[in-house]
Amino acid sequence: MNPESGARFVHGHLGYLLVQANHALYKNFDTQVRAAGLSAIEWRVLATLQDGPALTVSQLAHQVFSKQPTVTKLVQRMADQGWVQLRADPEDQRRTLVAATAAGRRLVRPLLQKARAHESDVLRHLGSAEQVALKKLLAKIAQATR
Structure with missing residues (x-):
């Protein structure tokens, strides 16, 4: 950005804009997550x-943007709650597979509906073609960094 225009660098920086968009998407929804008795x-x-097959703890950690030791402890607590099931990976007994239980799916199902509705509300200022394009572009950026 041009310093003479009065705009700060961060106002046009992709990383900053993505963080702002993420905050806008989750700031109100996080309240609903906590009301359901879950942490983020x-x-x-x-x-x-x-809605998918079991994942190893390391795959899950990657998917939820957290460190493996944190997810290892977390899924043990969630298994104690009855929300996930842990089992040894038949291909490698050193790895643990994590799957949602019926109770975990029942718990998250209403939140999925609320998340979809909240996303629609946040994106209401964009046309449907813009929404599709935005998601495709973000997915493309995410894939490029893997």
């Missing part, structure tokens, strides 16, 4: 696991 990371774990 528990929400991310259940949302990630609810």
Whole structure:
């Protein structure tokens, strides 16, 4: 950005804009997550696991943007709550697979609906083509950094 224009560098920097957009997307939704009795990371774990096969702890940590030791402790607590199931990976007994239980899916299901509605509300200022384009571009950026 041009310093003479009065705009700060961060106002046009992609990283800053992405953080602002992420904050806008989650600032009100986080209240609903907490009201359901979940932390933000528990929400991310259940949302990630609810519609797919079991993941290893390291895969799950990558998906929920957290460190593996943190996720290891977290999924143990979530297993104690009955929200996830832990089992040895049949291909490598040293690895643990994590899957959502029926109770975990029941807990997260209403939040998924609320998350979709909240996303629609946040993106209401964009046309449907812009929403699709935005998601495709963000996915492309995410893929490029893997």
